[in-house]
């Protein structure tokens with residue numbers, strides 16, 4: 001580290017880890033500090049949340065990120081972008097894919113009457129997309145590599161293998177369960193503090209495998225609605241055998257707890 005080369009401090013907080021730095025951008029903080037910069041109107045044909053053509057007031061997400069972070073210091077191919085939503089949902093995508101697209105942070109729905117947003121109906125509840133909804137003017141809504149989070153609060157830039165390094169099992173027979181967990185569960189659930197927060201942490205301090213009867217836990221993961229009224233966890237299309245693999249991995253992780 002050579003202090004004479006240090007660039008002026010940016011609003012984003014930077015956390016130096018062993019190998020690769022992480023960056024955290026608090027969008028509401030930028031808004032409060034009036035650092036969102038120039039807005040524009042974007043039109044989204046076949047919007048995936050509203051299922052129709054929508055127009056939003058938005059800021060260019062690439063410009064916003066480039067203003068906060070020196071992207072030249074980042075190897076996009078080994079980095080991911082993680083979106084943190086108000087309810088703790090945390091979808092992610094490769095940074096390289098994000099940087100090659102045309103993402104915008106929408107903050108107002110132009111067509112909404114008397115409000116900033118047209119309401120969204122979800123599980124019979126009315127909600128809206130505030131404070132930010134990430135949209136793309138060039139990505140197909142059918143391409144599920146692109147994430148379109150609403151209620152977006154924060155953006156994190158992290159090493160692509162962050163959860164892999166921390167949560168990858170040393171026991172090869174647990175890798176299948178690990179892979180299923182990474183693909184289906186980690187957006188909503190953390191293990192050892194790593195992952196989404198929409199659902200509960202599943203490993204620390206007490207693993208779900210320590211207080212659920214195993215067969216019931218397997219069934220719950222397959223069909224949560226058969227256990228709980230108005231359940232928030234979706235039925236994901238997991239087979240019983242896949243659920244068994246996941247539970248095997250969770251039992252393995254119960255032997256490898258770490259507070260975070």
Ligand code: HEC
Pocket residue numbers: 180181184185186187188189198199200202208217220221224228230231232233234236238246
């Ligand atoms: C969209 C978010 C979401 C996804 C994806 C998700 N869950 Fe959940 N999960 C929840 C929420 C929210 C709860 C809290 C209970 C509820 O549904 O209201 C929950 C509850 C649970 C519980 C019960 C915890 C307890 O202490 O009783 C388990 C076990 C669980 N989830 C496992 C999984 C596994 C394994 C996967 C992946 C196959 C998964 N979940 C995917 C949101 C999610």
